[in-house]
Every structure is written in structure tokens, then in C-alpha cells.
Amino acid sequence: MEDLSELLSLSASQSPPPERMLQILTAAAKLFATQGFDRTSMRDIAQECGISKATLYHYFPDKDSIIRPMVMGTTRSIFQHVSALDDPERPPLERLRTLMVETATFFERYRWAWIAGSAIFWNDPQVRRRKQRLEWRDRYETLLRSIIEEAIRRGDMRPMDVALAGRLVASTLSWLPRWYNPEGPLTAPEIADQFYGMIVAGFMPRPG
Amino acid sequence: MEDLSELLSLSASQSPPPERMLQILTAAAKLFATQGFDRTSMRDIAQECGISKATLYHYFPDKDSIIRPMVMGTTRSIFQHVSALDDPERPPLERLRTLMVETATFFERYRWAWIAGSAIFWNDPQVRRRKQRLEWRDRYETLLRSIIEEAIRRGDMRPMDVALAGRLVASTLSWLPRWYNPEGPLTAPEIADQFYGMIVAGFMPRPG
Numbered sequence: 001m002e003d004l005s006e007l008l009s010l011s012a013s014q015s016p017p018p019e020r021m022l023q024i025l026t027a028a029a030k031l032f033a034t035q036g037f038d039r040t041s042m043r044d045i046a047q048e049c050g051i052s053k054a055t056l057y058h059y060f061p062d063k064d065s066i067i068r069p070m071v072m073g074t075t076r077s078i079f080q081h082v083s084a085l086d087d088p089e090r091p092p093l094e095r096l097r098t099l100m101v102e103t104a105t106f107f108e109r110y111r112w113a114w115i116a117g118s119a120i121f122w123n124d125p126q127v128r129r130r131k132q133r134l135e136w137r138d139r140y141e142t143l144l145r146s147i148i149e150e151a152i153r154r155g156d157m158r159p160m161d162v163a164l165a166g167r168l169v170a171s172t173l174s175w176l177p178r179w180y181n182p183e184g185p186l187t188a189p190e191i192a193d194q195f196y197g198m199i200v201a202g203f204m205p206r207p208g
Numbered sequence: 209m210e211d212l213s214e215l216l217s218l219s220a221s222q223s224p225p226p227e228r229m230l231q232i233l234t235a236a237a238k239l240f241a242t243q244g245f246d247r248t249s250m251r252d253i254a255q256e257c258g259i260s261k262a263t264l265y266h267y268f269p270d271k272d273s274i275i276r277p278m279v280m281g282t283t284r285s286i287f288q289h290v291s292a293l294d295d296p297e298r299p300p301l302e303r304l305r306t307l308m309v310e311t312a313t314f315f316e317r318y319r320w321a322w323i324a325g326s327a328i329f330w331n332d333p334q335v336r337r338r339k340q341r342l343e344w345r346d347r348y349e350t351l352l353r354s355i356i357e358e359a360i361r362r363g364d365m366r367p368m369d370v371a372l373a374g375r376l377v378a379s380t381l382s383w384l385p386r387w388y389n390p391e392g393p394l395t396a397p398e399i400a401d402q403f404y405g406m407i408v409a410g411f412m413p414r415p416g
Binding site for chain 2: 151156158161168195202207
């Protein structure tokens with residue numbers, strides 16, 4: 001089960017969110033991700049939580065207030081999660097590996113919230129919210145690119161198009177929450193670690 | 209503008225689809241992709257095409273019949289497109305490059321239909337349709353993995369987890385229709401070609 005407190009505690013509110021609120025967000029995230037935001041009703045969410053509609057409305061006035069922390073929170077939290085663990089003193093390829101593995105750790109923890117938030121993102125009628133989300137994504141990409149740039153500058157990576165290389169790395173992770181199977185042999189961070197090894201060393205055999 | 213005839217001509221119907229039908233599918237694909245399937249009405253689609261609702265209903269009885277070729281058709285058509293251009297006599301790394309570039313060519317051509325179809329796929333209540341789509345995706349992945357396996361067998365690729373390597377390649381392409389900018393400096397096939405080069409040669413400098 002996802003614990004969404006990391007997403008909520010990063011919101012404007014300072015006090016820790018009540019247990020009930022986290023339970024509602026967790027249940028709603030899975031419903032939104034699996035049956036779609038528009039097809040999920042407040043009644044479905046209350047039913048999934050085993051609470052009355054009145055109790056649900058006590059915490060959230062509408063569906064939009066439930067999806068909001070997922071749309072805004074996940075992109076911001078991913079950036080904050082990976083940037084807090086990034087150590088600019090370490091060698092850049094090691095930093096790249098940490099960024100990849102920690103992004104996958106985050107996706108594993110908040111899988112449904114991420115899927116629900118990014119699904120709505122693509123047709124979010126609220127332009128301002130869309131813009132804010134893009135700003136957090138851009139910070140994530142800027143961090144990723146700065147690591148790649150430093151790796152190239154130090155000669156740890158061969159010269160290449162930094163923006164495209166960043167897209168390549170980010171793409172291998174962005175699709176992960178969709179296809180990855182929590183019952184499978186590898187955890188999401190283990191998959192990211194393998195992807196790191198494949199991307200850095202490449203597919204071709206080492207000469208000699 | 210997308211020409212969706214390739215998707216339609218691959219359907220059960222043998223005769224070429226009328227122009228009007230293609231126009232409706234093209235307009236609907238973009239609306240579904242940008243504002244969501246559930247938020248798009250038959251009225252929106254008619255308006256976008258500049259036709260009456262009566263004309264629209266003459267071709268399609270409901271929204272479901274419009275999204276169906278996108279959900280079913282795109283996954284099948286990608287497989288058919290890349291497998292028709294795959295030549296098992298060529299060296300495996302060359303086949304991998306063709307598969308990647310041609311997948312991107314397909315995405316560029318049917319961008320909106322692909323986004324609309326895959327967005328609905330994740331919460332498609334029709335289990336049978338979902339299952340069929342997965343079968344076409346599996347065929348695509350089987351082809352991709354067989355190419356990687358042969359590359360490893362021939363020593364053109366270092367030994368690695370074939371399933372994960374296939375996921376890595378597919379992921380870099382799956383995310384492409386979302387972020388790629390048709391006005392940008394590179395076309396989608398050019399991006400795929402660069403990704404191919406990065407993945408095969410890897411990020412590290414060649415020794416010596």
C-alpha cells in the first residue's frame with residue numbers, strides 16, 4: 001500500500017495530515033489510475049474506503065481536491081526526493097545511477113498516485129496547474145542534464161547531445177510505473193539499476 | 209495532419225474507407241488525445257469536422273466506435289509496419305535500428321491516434337479488447353527480443369537480460385509521442401536513430 005504522507009507533508013499545510021485523509025488519497029489514487037478520473041465517482045471512493053459520503057466530503061469537497069495533490073505533488077516530490085539524495089561531490093556517473101535508482105524507488109512507492117496524476121496531466125483543463133507541473137519536471141530535467149554535462153566535461157562520458165541523452169534516461173524511467181510488475185523478480189530500483197548499467201556500458205561487447 | 213487510412217484499411221472492411229470517415233477519425237483522435245475521451249462529446253467531434261451531428265451519426269453510432277480503431281488498430285499496425293520492414297537476413301543491429309526508426313516513423317504519423325488509444329487502454333472496461341491489444345504488443349516485443357537474442361548469439365551484443373534490454377529499447381520509444389515536438393529540430397525518426405546510437409555504443413568513452 002502506498003503511504004502518501006510524503007506528498008501531503010510537502011504541501012502548504014504544516015501539520016501532519018490525518019490518517020483518514022491518507023487512506024482516502026491512497027484508495028482514490030488506485031481507482032483513478034485503474035478506471036480513470038472521469039469514471040470514478042465520490043461514491044466509489046467512499047465505498048472503497050468503507051466510509052460514508054458525508055465523511056468523505058468532510059475531508060475533500062470534490063474530486064478535484066483529491067486529484068490535486070497527485071497532479072502537483074508527485075512531480076514536485078520526485079524532484080525533491082532525488083535532489084535531496086544527490087551529492088554534487090560524488091563522481092557524475094555515480095550521481096546518475098543514484099538519480100535513476102531513486103526515481104524508481106519513488107515510482108514504486110507512489111505508483112498509483114503517479115499514474116493517476118500524469119494521466120490527468122495530459123488533458124488537465126487547468127493551464128496554471130499544468131504550467132506548475134511542467135516547472136517541476138523542468139527542474140528534474142535540469143538536474144539530470146547538469147549531471148550528464150559534468151560527466152562529459154570530466155571525460156567519464158563521451159560527448160553527445162545532452163538534452164537527448166537526458167530524454168533517453170528519463171524515458172526508460174517514465175514508462176516504468178506502467179509496465180513494472182510488483183510481483184516480478186526485480187524491484188523497480190533493481191530494474192533502474194540494470195537500465196543504468198545497460199545505458200552507460202552500451203549494448204556492444206567491450207573490445208578485446 | 210494524420211492520415212488514418214493505414215489503420216482503417218487493416219480492419220475487417222476490405223473496401224477503402226470514405227474520406228469523411230478518415231476526417232472524423234483524425235479530428236476525434238486529436239480531441240481525445242488533448243482533452244480526454246470522457247470529456248469529448250459527439251457534438252465536439254461534429255463541430256471540429258464542420259459537419260452536423262446527423263452526418264456524424266451516419267458514420268459512427270457512438271464514441272466507442274470511433275475510439276475502437278485507435279485502441280485496436282494502432283498496436284496491431286505498429287507491429288505490422290515494423291515486421292513488414294524487418295529483414296531477417298540483415299545483421300541484427302541493423303534490424304534493431306530499423307525497428308526503432310520505423311516505430312518512431314509510425315508514432316510521428318499517428319501521434320494523436322496513438323495517444324488517444326493508449327490513454328483509453330489503461331482503463332478500458334472492455335477486457336477482451338484490452339487482451340487483444342496486449343497480444344499485438346506481445347508480438348512486437350517478441351520480434352524485438354528475437355533481434356536482441358540473435359545479436360547476442362552472434363557476438364554483436366554483449367550478453368544481457370534480453371527481456372530487460374527489450375523493455376529499455378521499447379521505453380525510449382513509448383514516451384516519444386508525448387514529449388516530442390513536431391516543430392523541433394529533429395524528426396521523430398531522427399530522434400530514434402540517435403537513441404539507437406546512444407544505446408548501442410553506450411555513454412562511456414571508447415577506450416584508447
